[in-house]
Amino acid sequence: MTPSDVKATLSFSDGSPSMDLPLYKGSIGPDVIDIRKLYAQTGKFTYDPGFLSTASCNSTITYIDGDKGELLYRGYPIEQLAVQCDYLEVCYLLLNGELPNESQKAEFVSRVTNHTMVNEQMQFFLRGFRRDAHPMAVMTGLVGAMSAFYHDSTDINNPEHREIAAIRLIAKMPTLVAMAYKYTVGQPYVYPKNDLSYAGNFMRMMFATPCEEYKPNDVLVRAMDRIFTLHADHEQNASTSTVRLCGSSGTNPFAAIAAGVACLWGPAHGGANEACLNMLYDIQKQGGVARIGDFIKQVKDKNSNVKLMGFGHRVYKNYDPRAKLMRETCHEVLGELGLQNDPLFKLAMELEKIALEDEYFVARKLYPNVDFYSGIVQRAIGIPVPLFTAIFALARTVGWIAQLNEMISDPEYKIGRPRQLFVGATARDVKPIGQR
Numbered sequence: 001m002t003p004s005d006v007k008a009t010l011s012f013s014d015g016s017p018s019m020d021l022p023l024y025k026g027s028i029g030p031d032v033i034d035i036r037k038l039y040a041q042t043g044k045f046t047y048d049p050g051f052l053s054t055a056s057c058n059s060t061i062t063y064i065d066g067d068k069g070e071l072l073y074r075g076y077p078i079e080q081l082a083v084q085c086d087y088l089e090v091c092y093l094l095l096n097g098e099l100p101n102e103s104q105k106a107e108f109v110s111r112v113t114n115h116t117m118v119n120e121q122m123q124f125f126l127r128g129f130r131r132d133a134h135p136m137a138v139m140t141g142l143v144g145a146m147s148a149f150y151h152d153s154t155d156i157n158n159p160e161h162r163e164i165a166a167i168r169l170i171a172k173m174p175t176l177v178a179m180a181y182k183y184t185v186g187q188p189y190v191y192p193k194n195d196l197s198y199a200g201n202f203m204r205m206m207f208a209t210p211c212e213e214y215k216p217n218d219v220l221v222r223a224m225d226r227i228f229t230l231h232a233d234h235e236q237n238a239s240t241s242t243v244r245l246c247g248s249s250g251t252n253p254f255a256a257i258a259a260g261v262a263c264l265w266g267p268a269h270g271g272a273n274e275a276c277l278n279m280l281y282d283i284q285k286q287g288g289v290a291r292i293g294d295f296i297k298q299v300k301d302k303n304s305n306v307k308l309m310g311f312g313h314r315v316y317k318n319y320d321p322r323a324k325l326m327r328e329t330c331h332e333v334l335g336e337l338g339l340q341n342d343p344l345f346k347l348a349m350e351l352e353k354i355a356l357e358d359e360y361f362v363a364r365k366l367y368p369n370v371d372f373y374s375g376i377v378q379r380a381i382g383i384p385v386p387l388f389t390a391i392f393a394l395a396r397t398v399g400w401i402a403q404l405n406e407m408i409s410d411p412e413y414k415i416g417r418p419r420q421l422f423v424g425a426t427a428r429d430v431k432p433i434g435q436r
């Protein structure tokens with residue numbers, strides 16, 4: 001962190017002494033005011049629920065400028081990475097800070113590929129779940145259970161353990177997501193095939209059966225790879241902050257990533273792509289395109305609690321650059337599969353058009369987010385809606401690990417422990433039960 005010449009001065013209207021607070025400059029983005037000594041010097045905390053103005057760490061991994069609609073992984077624009085690199089190159093970049101050259105890439109791909117199988121016992125663990133369990137419930141369990149299967153990579157303070165845990169997680173997530181799916185539909189698990197690409201292998205594990213080989217379609221594999229790349233990291237979002245907070249206690253990497261999976265499940269975060277598709281199904285059931293006007297009215301009504309899922313973002317107040325790329329992929333996939341006239345997709349495109357022109361959304365800078373289009377693409381590929389968030393988790397795993405490892409390697413890291421403004425009852429005596 002580079003200290004700035006400027007200092008912030010905090011003064012109080014009750015005459016308490018003022019305090020100078022140091023400022024730090026990032027390489028880009030807003031400066032931060034260092035309040036670490038605030039409590040020690042003033043006896044006061046800051047109050048910032050939802051972290052609207054609080055940086056919880058310094059990081060070198062991902063930079064977002066929400067007003068410009070800019071997303072950089074290690075300095076590289078997402079638009080270039082999505083077009084010029086594949087997902088495993090992006091994983092290498094997020095983990096190591098630089099893009100791999102050819103031999104580094106070959107070695108990394110080979111390491112990941114050689115870890116794609118999971119311990120055979122894991123299928124028995126999976127069998128304990130109900131077949132109709134939500135895939136995110138299953139994934140939270142499976143990822144957490146990895147700490148019970150891979151004891152030799154659970155010491156978060158050991159860099160070698162962290163490295164092998166990273167490779168295992170990246171390699172095994174597709175296998176676990178595909179196993180969770182096969183279990184739901186009652187089909188045999190398909191083992192990974194090492195001569196396929198990361199995305200191609202995942203699609204084969206999802207869609208092949210022992211009776212019929214699955215030949216991955218290049219356009220669909222590319223679309224899946226792009227979904228992975230676009231979801232790989234997104235700086236200090238809710239699930240990443242959860243992973244950091246969980247890992248700050250020194251717990252093992254699998255447990256910390258399982259916490260991230262659990263957080264991602266929520267509809268305000270990774271669950272939005274599923275919620276978005278379910279919203280489209282509902283509108284379709286109630287009349288399709290003709291129903292959009294009424295639905296938008298409901299969304300605008302503050303008392304209805306209805307949101308246009310797949311729209312809006314805490315950080316992007318301009319078009320999400322990932323949404324632009326996903327929109328392109330969406331049209332490519334629909335074209336490849338001849339689905340341009342599918343009523344659900346037509347409905348989605350109409351909804352997008354209306355919302356982008358509507359004053360309510362324009363004034364609030366609400367644009368479609370990546371999940372609006374990724375849900376449509378995944379549905380077109382044949383992925384069942386409840387699995388969408390599990391695929392997001394698969395893709396985000398590398399970001400979680402890169403952020404976790406960055407935190408653990410930082411000599412200044414401390415266990416995360418927010419404070420509170422207490423507004424409840426003050427100390428009082430417990431009355432005997434008969435007098436309450």
Ligand code: ACO
Nearest residue numbers: 267268269270272299307308309310311312313314364369
């Ligand atoms: N539909 C309708 N109105 C919305 C929406 C929406 N999707 N999103 C925000 N608004 C409105 C709010 O009601 C608020 O209106 P007001 O100023 O009149 O009170 C205004 O826009 C600002 O929104 P906030 O809720 O303050 O924005 P916040 O940053 O807290 O929320 C969030 C961001 C949670 C993503 C929100 O936009 C939302 O719920 N969107 C739908 C869910 C979704 O798609 N989530 C995916 C996020 S992307 C990801 O995780 C990959």
